[in-house]
Amino acid sequence: MSRNKTLLAVSLFIITAMVLAACQPAPAAPDTMIETVVVEGEGEEVIVVVEGEAGEEAAPAAEKVLRLTYNQDFPTIDPSLAWDVSGILIIDETTVGLTRQNEQTAENELAMATDYVVADDGVTFTFTIRDDVPWVRWDAVKEEVVQVMDCEGNPRMVTADDFVYGIRRTMTPATAADYAYVQGAVIQGAEAFSQGETDDFSTVGVKALDAQTLEVKFIDPAVYNLSVIGLWFNHAMPEWLIEGSDCTEGRGDRWIETGFFQGYGPFTLKEWIHDSELTIVKNPFWPGDEVVPTPQIDVVTWKIIPTSSALAEFEAGNLDVAAFPAGDYDRIMSDPDYSQWLYPTSTLGTEFYSFNTQLAPTDDVRVRQALSMAIDREALVQVMKSGIVANWFCNPGASGCPTTAAYPDLGVAYDPEGAKALLQEYLDETGQTAADLNIVMMFNTSEGHKMRAEAVQQMWKDNLGVEIQLTNQEWAVFKVSRKEGKENVYRSSWVQDYPDANNFLKEVFSAGGAYADVVDWNSPEFDELMTRAGQEADPMARMDLYAQAEQILVVDEAVVSPLAWYSDWVIIRPEVKAFVSLTGYDRYEKWTIE
Numbered sequence: 001m002s003r004n005k006t007l008l009a010v011s012l013f014i015i016t017a018m019v020l021a022a023c024q025p026a027p028a029a030p031d032t033m034i035e036t037v038v039v040e041g042e043g044e045e046v047i048v049v050v051e052g053e054a055g056e057e058a059a060p061a062a063e064k065v066l067r068l069t070y071n072q073d074f075p076t077i078d079p080s081l082a083w084d085v086s087g088i089l090i091i092d093e094t095t096v097g098l099t100r101q102n103e104q105t106a107e108n109e110l111a112m113a114t115d116y117v118v119a120d121d122g123v124t125f126t127f128t129i130r131d132d133v134p135w136v137r138w139d140a141v142k143e144e145v146v147q148v149m150d151c152e153g154n155p156r157m158v159t160a161d162d163f164v165y166g167i168r169r170t171m172t173p174a175t176a177a178d179y180a181y182v183q184g185a186v187i188q189g190a191e192a193f194s195q196g197e198t199d200d201f202s203t204v205g206v207k208a209l210d211a212q213t214l215e216v217k218f219i220d221p222a223v224y225n226l227s228v229i230g231l232w233f234n235h236a237m238p239e240w241l242i243e244g245s246d247c248t249e250g251r252g253d254r255w256i257e258t259g260f261f262q263g264y265g266p267f268t269l270k271e272w273i274h275d276s277e278l279t280i281v282k283n284p285f286w287p288g289d290e291v292v293p294t295p296q297i298d299v300v301t302w303k304i305i306p307t308s309s310a311l312a313e314f315e316a317g318n319l320d321v322a323a324f325p326a327g328d329y330d331r332i333m334s335d336p337d338y339s340q341w342l343y344p345t346s347t348l349g350t351e352f353y354s355f356n357t358q359l360a361p362t363d364d365v366r367v368r369q370a371l372s373m374a375i376d377r378e379a380l381v382q383v384m385k386s387g388i389v390a391n392w393f394c395n396p397g398a399s400g401c402p403t404t405a406a407y408p409d410l411g412v413a414y415d416p417e418g419a420k421a422l423l424q425e426y427l428d429e430t431g432q433t434a435a436d437l438n439i440v441m442m443f444n445t446s447e448g449h450k451m452r453a454e455a456v457q458q459m460w461k462d463n464l465g466v467e468i469q470l471t472n473q474e475w476a477v478f479k480v481s482r483k484e485g486k487e488n489v490y491r492s493s494w495v496q497d498y499p500d501a502n503n504f505l506k507e508v509f510s511a512g513g514a515y516a517d518v519v520d521w522n523s524p525e526f527d528e529l530m531t532r533a534g535q536e537a538d539p540m541a542r543m544d545l546y547a548q549a550e551q552i553l554v555v556d557e558a559v560v561s562p563l564a565w566y567s568d569w570v571i572i573r574p575e576v577k578a579f580v581s582l583t584g585y586d587r588y589e590k591w592t593i594e
Contacts, residue, residue, distance in 0.1 A: 068300065071446065072304065079235045081253075090280065092232060094280060097230035098112050098116075101230070111291050113129055127215075128213060130212075130287075133285075133286070147285060162238070164206055171184075183228075186229075241255045296589075314571060321572045343570050344569060345570060352561060354559075356489070357519055370419040370464060371558075373414065374419040374460055380452065381564055383452070387568070398499040411555065440487040440488055443478075452491075501543075529548055
């Protein structure tokens, strides 16, 4: 017997009474509304009478809005093209990988994958993908998040084919993705495909076995394989929107813009006004689980304003979270309220200077060593009011990185006398004086980077007699300029993609690495250590291999000058309950506002 459809009949009667008092009107009595609801279903009739004030409706709960800031526009939020922390953060909130890094423990957890099986060969992974996650978009007309429909009018669900497309798009040479080299280092056949040696994707170790099953074949049984496959550039992407389909116009690289964007994470993009503001909203269709819960915040907005303005906006009540310049540190710490609102952050990343090894005078290792040894890192940390002194590059919080306990004497130390001797040796050999040296340092525009650069500029003048020129560019321009090799020293930064030394060293400085084009340096000995470390199962033996590589990188060759491992403070309003991130990537679906 089929169930009867429920019918709803509503009759409204509004009765108004006015009570009058002598010579003046009394306050109007509230209108009374009687609502009779008749419900039919399953062979019975129910009459419900509700009495209350006319016009009285359940007040919608106030939206919970988290107001943040960023000091420059987001370069991109395209998973294939993103390379900076800000863009990756948005991607991770609007799409979800097979695995996801826990922001508090840095451990890898299953996310879009519900399970995986590793074959006997140790490199073939078969992932089962959850089947209850739809693609969504912001509908500006309805002013709500809606599901994306396919050409038959059915909701588009995230499938293994969407992951294959996303991985292939990042890997395709025409995409020119910065992180294709990471795929090439870990996935079978990926390097040949990304280098254009073949256009046959069937030679790549990635394929969909069915709608919810994805097979990935890695090159080696490395400990970081699960981390890499979950990274943003391997997320599912909407092929129908980017390339076009029978019922959808292809948007190409513009698919990430306001009005076009489609995603499937705990939030989705509502609006991106370049150089002004970016807003994401809660995705009501995200099923939620322990790893990626349903958000308790409705809206997250980033205002694009300088860091110097952020604190003033916070104090005016316009922001919920703010970083603040070093110059305001003492005032904030002494304020009885603000000092209680401070949250320490410790990100798995490193601030450093990269040397151009092909441009005089930093093409000479003695000059690079002298400049690095003449930096007083303890004093620099005090000036910046942030950071932990870094004598080597790889952040000790990442797996495999040398620790200060195990290697207390590793790396570059402050030695102004030794630095003078090295520089003088170079000057004598080349017939120059310190005044003859033309050294330019470039940094991306920021009050903090300028303060740090000026402090180091003074150290080099005081300790070496060298006067350098400082120049700066906006981040998007700077990122390109530093690869052109026209200056000697570049402000540099690395925040982990996954918490392993392989991501700090091999994927940054080996051939094809993130900074390979900046330092323009290669070392067969360094690369050999990277290969051996990636295959080493014993943790201490692996750490020792990375320690040997650090000795080459920051001491013997002085390719970079490490400055500080990231540690800082932010100020957060007390009504905002935040999970402070260790990884550099916040998970706003876990935050609440009381």
